[in-house]
Each structure stands twice: as structure tokens, then as C-alpha cells.
Amino acid sequence: MYSIALKMLIGDRGKYLGIIMGLTFASLLITQQSAIFTGLMTRTYGFITDTSQPDVWVMDPKVQFVDDIKPLQDTELFRVRGVDGVEWAVPLYKGLLKGRLEDGNFQICNVYGLDDATLVGGPPVMVQGSLNDLRRQDAIIVNDVGANTRLARRPKEPGGRPTPLKVGDTVEINDHRAVVVGICQVTRTFQSQPVIYTTYTRATTFAPRERKLLSFILVKAKEGQDPRALRERIAERTGLAAYTAQEFKDLTYNFFMKNTGIPINFGIAVGLGFLIGTAIAGQTFYNFTLENLRYFGTLKAMGATNGILLRMILLQALMVGAIGYGLGVGGASLFGLAMRGTELAFRLTRELLYISAGAIVIIIVFSAVISIYKVMRLEPAIVFKG
Amino acid sequence: MNGEQTAVSCRGVVKSYITGPTKVMALRGLDLEVRMGELLMLVGPSGCGKTTLISVIAGILDHDEGDCVVFQQDLRALGQGGKTRFRGQNVGFVFQAYNLLPTLTASENVAVPLLILGAGRAKAVARAQEMLVKVGLEDKIRSLPAQLSGGQQQRVAIARALVHEPRLIVCDEPTSALDHETGGRVMEVLRHTALSSDRALIIVTHDNRIFNFADRIARMDDGRITLIESQVASS
Numbered sequence: 001m002y003s004i005a006l007k008m009l010i011g012d013r014g015k016y017l018g019i020i021m022g023l024t025f026a027s028l029l030i031t032q033q034s035a036i037f038t039g040l041m042t043r044t045y046g047f048i049t050d051t052s053q054p055d056v057w058v059m060d061p062k063v064q065f066v067d068d069i070k071p072l073q074d075t076e077l078f079r080v081r082g083v084d085g086v087e088w089a090v091p092l093y094k095g096l097l098k099g100r101l102e103d104g105n106f107q108i109c110n111v112y113g114l115d116d117a118t119l120v121g122g123p124p125v126m127v128q129g130s131l132n133d134l135r136r137q138d139a140i141i142v143n144d145v146g147a148n149t150r151l152a153r154r155p156k157e158p159g160g161r162p163t164p165l166k167v168g169d170t171v172e173i174n175d176h177r178a179v180v181v182g183i184c185q186v187t188r189t190f191q192s193q194p195v196i197y198t199t200y201t202r203a204t205t206f207a208p209r210e211r212k213l214l215s216f217i218l219v220k221a222k223e224g225q226d227p228r229a230l231r232e233r234i235a236e237r238t239g240l241a242a243y244t245a246q247e248f249k250d251l252t253y254n255f256f257m258k259n260t261g262i263p264i265n266f267g268i269a270v271g272l273g274f275l276i277g278t279a280i281a282g283q284t285f286y287n288f289t290l291e292n293l294r295y296f297g298t299l300k301a302m303g304a305t306n307g308i309l310l311r312m313i314l315l316q317a318l319m320v321g322a323i324g325y326g327l328g329v330g331g332a333s334l335f336g337l338a339m340r341g342t343e344l345a346f347r348l349t350r351e352l353l354y355i356s357a358g359a360i361v362i363i364i365v366f367s368a369v370i371s372i373y374k375v376m377r378l379e380p381a382i383v384f385k386g
Numbered sequence: 387m388n389g390e391q392t393a394v395s396c397r398g399v400v401k402s403y404i405t406g407p408t409k410v411m412a413l414r415g416l417d418l419e420v421r422m423g424e425l426l427m428l429v430g431p432s433g434c435g436k437t438t439l440i441s442v443i444a445g446i447l448d449h450d451e452g453d454c455v456v457f458q459q460d461l462r463a464l465g466q467g468g469k470t471r472f473r474g475q476n477v478g479f480v481f482q483a484y485n486l487l488p489t490l491t492a493s494e495n496v497a498v499p500l501l502i503l504g505a506g507r508a509k510a511v512a513r514a515q516e517m518l519v520k521v522g523l524e525d526k527i528r529s530l531p532a533q534l535s536g537g538q539q540q541r542v543a544i545a546r547a548l549v550h551e552p553r554l555i556v557c558d559e560p561t562s563a564l565d566h567e568t569g570g571r572v573m574e575v576l577r578h579t580a581l582s583s584d585r586a587l588i589i590v591t592h593d594n595r596i597f598n599f600a601d602r603i604a605r606m607d608d609g610r611i612t613l614i615e616s617q618v619a620s621s
Contacts, residue, residue, distance in 0.1 A: 001501050004490065011489020298485040301446055303474020303502045305467060380446045383481055384437045384558050 001304070005312035006319060008292060015291075018284040019320045019367075020327070023360060026277020027328020030270050031348065031356040032335055037266035038352060039345030044256045045249040046187035047094075047112075051121045054218035055227040057248045058089070058234055061241040065255035066248065067191065069094055071212035072240070079238045080217050085225040086234075090115035093203040094215040096193065099151070100172040107150050110189070111173065111196045113203025121218055122184075123197055128167050129182025134199055140173070141182040146194025173206045188345070190256075274359050281324070282367040285317065289371035293378060301380040309375050313368055321364035325357055332356075393554055393586035394420035394443050398452035401438050401609075412438040414609035415452065422553075423583040425599060428590045430606035436590045437558060439606070443588065444477050444556045445469040457553055474502050478547030480576070482559035484539045486531040492518055492542045493527045499550040517545035521575050537568035544576055555580050557589040566595055573599045 010016055042049075047066055048057070058080050060070035080089045093113030098106055114121045114134070122131045127144050134141060142151060142165055151171065152162035165171070169180045178198070186195050198206070204213045219242070221230045231242035243251060257263050289296070296309055336346040401413040412435045420426050420443075428436045441447035442454055445461050446469075454461050457476060464472055478499070479485075486495045496514035501507065515527050521541040531539055540560060547555050560576065561569030573596045580587055589600070597603060598617075605613040 003507060004487070004494070004498065004501065007489050007494070008487060294483075294485060295487050298479075298481070298487075299498070299502065300470070301444070301473065301479055302499050303470055303477075305470050308502065381441045383479070383485055384441060384446075 001308055001312055002315050005315050008295070008312075009288070009316045009319065012288060012291070015284050015288040016320070019281050019288065020324050022277050022280030022282075022284060023320060023324020023363065024327040024331070025280065026273050026363060027325045027356055027360050028331045029273025029277070029328075030359050031329050031332035031352060032346075033266050033269040033273065034352045034355060035332060035336060035346050035348040036344065037262065037270075038349060039347035040190070040262060040266075041253055041256060042347050043188050043345050044190045045252040046189040048245055048249050048252065050124045050187050051092075051218070052124070052245070053120050053220065054090075054245065055221040056219040056231045056234060056242050056244060058217035058219055058238070058240050058242045059215070061239070063241060064259075065252040067094075068255075069215050071210065072214040072217070073212050074214050076238065076240060077214065077217055080219060080234055080240070083230070083234050083237050085222050085230045087220040087222045087225075088118070088120075089217050089219045090118055090120045091200050091214050092121050092216040092218050093200050093207065093213060095203070095207055096191075097174050097196075097206055099178075099194070099196070100175075101151065101153070102169070102171070103154050105154070108193050109146070109151075109173070109196045110191055110193045111198065111203055111206060113198055113200040115218075116199045116201050119199070123186050123195075125185040127183040127185055131182070131197075133181035134197065136179070136181055138170075138177050138179045138202070139181040139198065140171075140178040140202075141184050141197040142180050143186045143195040144183050145188070146196075147180075147183055149194075151194050174208065176206050178202075178206070188343075192343070274363070277359075278363045278366060281320070281363055282370065285320070285364075285367035286370050286374075289313070289374055293374065294382065296375045297378055297380050297382040300378060301383045306376050310372055313372050313375060317364040317368035317371075321360050325360040328360075329353060329356060391422050392419055393422050393457060394418065394588070395455045396439075396443070396452065397454075399439075399442060399449050399454055400451035401435075401442060401447065401449045411609055413442070413449065416610055418604060418611055420554075420586050420588055422586055423581065424601040425577060425581055425587040425589065427597060427600040427603045428588060428606060429592070429594075429597070429603055430612075432592075434606045435609040436606055440556045440558065440588055440590055444479070444554070445473050474499065475550070476553050478550070478552040478555045478580075480540070480543050480547045480555065480557040480560045482562055484531070484536075484543045484563075486539055486542055486546075488531050491528045491530060492523060492534065492545075495531070495542055496545045496549050499546060499552075503550055514545070514549055517549045518542070520548075520579055521545045535568070536564050537572055540564065540568075540572045541575055544572070544579065548580055553585050555585065555587045557587065557591075559591055559593070560589060561591065561593050561596055569593060569596060 045066055060072055062070050077091050095111055096108050097111045099109045100106055119131050133139055147165040151165040155162055165180055167180050171178050207213055221227050227244045231244055234242040336348050339346050396416055396418040399413050399416045403410045430436055442449045493511050493514045496517050497510035500510035518527050521544055523541055561572055577599050603615045604611050
């Protein structure tokens with residue numbers, strides 16, 4: 001009877017394709033929009049991901065997320081170093097500074113100042129040059145996307161191609177000369193400005209004069225020390241906020257979730273995909289059942305039990321669900337592959353595949369239940385009505 | 387007549403439908419016996435209760451009062467599941483509109499009753515092909531219903547009604563959608579293939595052109611059998 005169920009389904013090409021299209025659309029939209037959302041949210045804490053060495057991040061207690069800079073006094077660094085269990089603690093500057101390009105244009109850049117002695121917090125991947133080159137005079141390292149786009153030299157002729165910023169080029173940061181000594185790759189962040197790494201001392205020289213310039217203190221726990229216990233101790237002893245890297249990511253993630261329109265915008269797109277998918281697939285599947293009601297009645301009259309018919313409908317629903325889900329997820333994956341390396345944030349995780357599968361299961365169960373209800377209540381006497 | 391020769395025995399069968407505020411009496415204490423090995427035609431005006439009667443006899447509809455015993459089985463004593471199994475094992479159906487599943491080939495359509503009874507697909511299809519040969523459709527085994535004429539579709543439906551060797555065949559207006567010549571051929575196939583000493587046929591019809599195929603004709607009016615005529619059927 002299962003082969004009959006499948007033949008009934010596949011034989012009605014129009015409806016079969018309609019149901020699969022609905023489910024594919026739902027699966028594609030749910031997976032793709034969720035993946036973009038996840039990618040976007042992952043970018044919010046991209047800098048924390050890239051800065052992998054410290055166990056604990058120390059900052060002003062009022063800081064709400066990674067880009068919310070509330071500088072500390074330099075003396076806070078020594079207080080943190082004095083806490084038991086601290087292996088090392090280094091300063092980190094993070095700020096938006098104005099860079100002046102060779103052609104006179106200005107570009108706001110995300111400048112990170114690393115501890116002069118250790119250069120802890122440097123970029124995860126060097127494309128050209130080495131991190132140690134930052135020790136040279138006026139040295140900066142620029143990220144590849146920034147060097148190729150916003151910091152690139154404008155074409156001399158209209159319609160020409162811009163010339164990427166390269167090692168040896170100079171830029172002015174806040175009226176200070178800076179020489180590019182390396183090109184790096186960083187995780188794209190929520191801010192799209194070019195990223196510039198330099199030393200802490202040089203960054204604070206670039207930055208406008210302020211009483212406080214220390215953005216974060218990066219702390220490594222001594223071997224055997226629990227980072228959670230250490231961050232509690234630091235907070236208790238200094239009155240500053242201290243988070244493990246994961247906690248700081250969560251803080252940032254939650255801030256964007258609560259205080260931006262991102263979740264609701266993507267939620268609407270995902271919800272719309274779910275609703276439209278349910279409407280198209282549910283309606284078409286129900287119509288398919290209605291049109292086949294005479295045949296279900298015939299099967300019932302010929303001795304097919306409700307159990308057999310139930311399993312037939314479930315099999316039909318399962319088949320279109322599996323195909324629709326596969327096509328949708330496949331389409332979303334191809335989309336992600338095509339967009340790899342572009343500005344588009346796209347991160348397709350295993351959890352998202354489960355969520356998408358769950359949504360499709362809900363849609364097909366809904367579609368099947370209304371059809372099953374109709375067939376279960378069907379009087380086989382319908383077959384004698386001409 | 388002893389019990390073994392009686393296929394169907396209806397005594398005082400009452401069936402009513404509730405339509406809105408109105409109660410419609412479809413069968414009003416109907417009595418009828420159908421013998422093994424006979425072809426009985428139920429005839430009468432529209433709305434006289436013919437279809438209701440065969441629905442009750444086939445175990446598709448529950449009657450309100452009276453007894454309806456089919457092959458010594460009181461249908462009211464069976465639950466819904468029991469009736470469904472009873473139909474699957476003992477009753478073959480031929481419908482006015484054929485009711486062939488449009489996406490299945492002729493042999494797959496014929497195999498359906500066997501598949502419902504749990505037969506393996508290969509065995510069921512092989513048996514279905516044998517039946518199609520019997521009804522003269524050996525060259526249409528892989529045809530879809532849409533590729534067959536009305537007469538051919540009805541012959542597929544007859545093969546489907548017979549494939550699981552039921553003891554009762556119930557036909558609802560089997561020739562009403564066919565022209566006279568085709569209807570006659572279908573009746574010949576039905577009579578020659580379906581009728582045997584261990585099986586009974588009940589045919590509901592308006593088509594007086596096929597009355598000569600019946601062993602007995604039961605005339606119905608207003609929910610009752612008004613007259614039963616015996617005749618020598620043409621074979």
C-alpha cells in the first residue's frame with residue numbers, strides 16, 4: 001500500500017510539485033535567514049573571537065558590549081596584576097580614529113592598540129609581514145578587506161580600479177604618520193570600518209588626548225586557576241567588570257538581541273517563511289487529499305483500515321517533507337557557498353539545520369493532520385455517489 | 387432453502403437518514419434473500435433505496451433495525467474494524483464511475499484489494515495480470531485509466547472486484563456510463579467471469595437493456611421490495 005500512496009502522490013504532478021515548492025521555500029527561507037542572522041550575530045563578537053589568548057576580559061562595569069568603550073585609568077592595570085591567580089595582564093586600546101588617505105580623503109578606522117611588550121591580542125592570521133613588525137617605527141597592520149576597499153587609493157581615472165593599500169604605504173591617523181608593515185585577516189565584525197593594529201603606546205598617541213585611554217585589560221589565569229573564579233576575584237578586588245571570553249561574547253550577543261531590531265527583522269522573515277510554507281504546503285496537501293477523497297473512500301470500501309490510510313498519508317507527508325527540506329537546505333547551503341568571502345554574514349550551523357528540520361516537521365504534521373482528520377471521518381458510502 | 391445456499395438474508399431492515407430537521411426513511415422494513423450462484427438485479431426509481439440497500443449489505447452503512455446476515459455473519463454484530471475486514475475478504479465492488487486510481491496502471495489498480503489484504507506486491511501484481519487476461523485486457527496491463535475507454539475501465543474494475551476471490555460482488559450502475567454495445571459486453575464479462583456457484587452478484591441498475599442478464603430482478607419502491615421476478619438469464 002505504501003507504493004500506492006507514493007504513486008498517488010507523485011502521479012499528481014502539479015500538486016506534488018506545489019507541495020514540494022512550498023516546503024522548499026519554507027526550508028530555504030528559514031535556513032537562509034537564520035544563517036544570515038547567526039552570521040550577523042557572530043560578527044558582533046568577532047573581535048573577542050579573534051583575541052583568543054586571554055582567559056578574562058576586564059573593563060568598566062558600565063560596558064554593555066564589545067564596542068561600548070568606557071575607558072579605564074592606566075593604574076587599573078596594576079591593580080588587576082596584583083590579584084591572586086593572574087599569570088599576566090596586558091592593556092588593550094580599542095577606538096574609532098580618523099585616518100587620512102593619500103588622496104586627502106578621510107576614513108574612520110577601528111584601531112586596536114596591543115601591549116607593546118607582548119603584542120597580545122594581535123590578528124589571528126597574517127597575510128603579509130609579521131606581528132613583530134609592529135615594533136618598527138610608526139608601524140601599523142591593516143586588515144585585507146580594509147586595505148582592498150576603503151583604504152585603497154582611488155583610481156586616477158574615472159572608471160579605473162582602486163589600488164589596494166600595501167606594505168610600505170603610509171596613512172595619517174589623527175595627523176600622525178603611520179606606515180603599513182603588514183596585512184592581516186580578521187573575522188568580520190559588526191562594524192564595517194577598516195581594522196588597524198598597532199602598539200598600545202602608539203595607539204594612545206594616535207588617539208585624541210583624554211585622561212583615560214585603557215579600553216580593556218586582558219588577563220591570563222595561572223595554570224590550574226579556574227577563569228570563572230579568577231574573574232570573580234578580579235571583580236571583587238577592583239570593582240571592575242570581569243568576564244571570561246564566552247561571557248563577554250554572551251554579553252555582547254545579548255545586547256544586540258535586546259537593543260537592536262535585528263532579531264525581530266530576521267524573526268519576521270523566518271516566521272513569514274514558516275507561515276507561507278505552511279499555507280502553500282498545507283493547503284496544497286489538503287487539496288490533494290480532498291481531490292483523492294473518492295479514492296480513499298474506494299480503498300476504505302475495499303477493506304483498507306483507517307490505520308492503513310493513516311500510514312499512507314503520513315508516508316506521503318514524510319516524503320514531500322524530506323524532499324522539500326533537502327532542497328531548501330541545499331539551496332541555502334549553495335547560497336552560503338556563493339556568498340563566501342563577501343560582506344554578507346552567513347553561518348549555517350548544525351543547530352540551524354535541526355531548527356529548519358523541526359519547522360518542516362511541524363508544517364508537514366499540520367498538513368497531514370488536517371488531511372488525516374478528513375480521511376478518518378470519511379464515510380466509505382461516498383463511493384456510491386455518482 | 388438452507389443457510390449454506392443463502393448469500394444474503396435481510397429481514398425487516400430499516401435505515402433512515404437525518405437531513406437537517408427531516409428524517410428520511412431510506413429502507414422501511416425491507417426483506418430480501420440473495421442466493422449463492424445467482425445474479426440479482428435491484429431496480430427501481432431514483433431515491434427508492436437501492437444504493438442504501440447495497441451499502442448495508444456490503445457493510446458500508448449501518449442499518450437502524452432488522453437483521454442483515456451475509457454469509458451467516460450478522461453485520462450489526464461486527465464493529466467498524468470487523469466490518470472493514472469483512473468487506474476486504476468477502477466483498478468485491480464495481481462502481482458506476484469505476485473509481486480506478488488514476489495514477490496506477492491497470493494491473494496495479496487490480497492488485498489493490500490483494501495489497502489491502504497484506505499480499506506481497508509482486509504476487510499481487512502477478513495475480514492482477516492473470517485477472518486482466520481473464521477480462522480480455524492482456525494488452526492493457528500497463529495502461530493508465532486515462533488511456534482506456536469506458537468499457538475497458540469497467541472491465542479493469544471487474545477484475546479488481548474479483549481478484550481477491552470475494553463471495554459477494556456488489557455493482558452500482560455498472561453500465562450507466564457506457565453505450566448499449568459496450569454495456570452489453572461488460573455484462574457478458576461480468577456474468578461469465580464473476581458468477582459461480584459459490585458467489586453471488588447484486589447489481590443496482592436503471593438500465594433495462596441489461597435486465598436479461600439477471601437470474602432474478604428485485605423491484606424496489608419507497609424503501610421496500612415490491613416485486614421479485616425470476617427469469618432465465620441470457621449467458
